[in-house]
Amino acid sequence: MKIAVIGGGASGLFVAGLLSSKNYDVTIFESNEKLGKKIYITGKGRCNFTNCCANDEFLNNVVRGSKFLQSALSKFSPSDTISFFESMGMPVKIERGNRAFPKSDKSSDVIKILSDFSKNCRILLNHRVKKIYKKDNVFVVDGEIFEKVIIATGGKSYCATGSNGDGYNFAKAFGHNIITTRPALVAIELKNNYIKSLQGLSLKNVRLTAVCQNKKFSQFGEMLFTDKGISGPIVLTLSSYINRLNCDRLELDFKPALSIEQLDARLIREFSSSKNKNLSNVMASLLPKKFIPPFLNYLKYPLNQKVNSVTYEQRKQIVSLLKCWTLDYKMLYPIDTAIITSGGVDLLQINPKNMESKLVPGLYFIGEVLDVDALTGGFNLQIAFSTAYALADSI
């Protein structure tokens, strides 16, 4: 049986290797000059290829499609992925939050293993598939006949890596519904005019809450300021939850571990031990230096105001702003800068057991082209591997 795999990325290479080991005649079409270009940049070049957690916990980290992925994940779990790479000769290490990496810290090792695994396939590089259609019982891919076609073209973020949204057009041409794509795991642009002055500033142990249409989403951890807004772990996570909502504002709690009363008591202590100092100097124990000018400007307090002139109301206002500093949401950064594409091929039209189209027998979709997305931590590559495995296992 001749099988075409469109896309030589994470899911395409894995499914191609699995099917060729079952002696199928597999052709990989890859538009780039080399395989696995996106894998190369994953995990900041270290490739966090899975998350070594139990399946239940895994599914808690899936933003869209967790129910759909249950079956595939039970067939091929994170520990199966780790065993696969180890059996192929790649030592693995597990870091904070169960994140699995190659021990070498080199994403190129993951690409090499997936390329070796699929080496018995026919590989057509620099071949961007233009047209796929079904004639009688076979598929025609750019003029060549195949019995089965697997679309593994990825999403449409970081399109320089080859994932440019072609898969959605192939799916549409076969009558599939595409759930509107949105950037996910992406930075957020803000309207506040002081943002540029904060560029590069990183905040740890803060709580950021997105307020969207009366719903609130909160994350605790680390964030950083960019040229136009905010990024970093908690911002990326929030972006995946709010990318289909209208976000009214973001609220930043600089001191989430302290209640308003505790923070007020701390301020009283700080102020009474530094009565003759400038407020801006004393604030340095509560806020990063870069944040003090916008903070005091907002309050309309002069930078050289002395602590002993701070009134009761002013102190209360400082406490309340430290607990809830409003950031004015503008929009998400563009999809090309997003780590993941949310949306894609409608899961209602795909069989979750084997990834086959319910509309077109013999046509399959795996990986990010599907309407599935998860948080950072190795979950998205695992989705690519699990969906690939479920498919290969069924043929």
Ligand SMILES: Cc1cc2nc3c(=O)[nH]c(=O)nc-3n(C[C@H](O)[C@H](O)[C@H](O)COP(=O)(O)OP(=O)(O)OC[C@H]3O[C@@H](n4cnc5c(N)ncnc54)[C@H](O)[C@@H]3O)c2cc1C
């Ligand atoms: C900066 C960044 C960092 C990331 N880090 C991580 C991480 O550490 N851990 C993690 O789990 N996930 C990470 N991800 C997400 C992860 O890389 C993707 O979810 C995963 O690669 C999706 O696999 P895929 O096979 O569906 O698509 P891809 O890996 O994108 O592969 C799709 C392939 O299809 C090819 N293609 C597309 N159209 C055509 C066509 N018409 N003809 C021929 N070929 C075509 C493309 O060239 C591409 O090679 C990261 C993503 C980015 C952008």
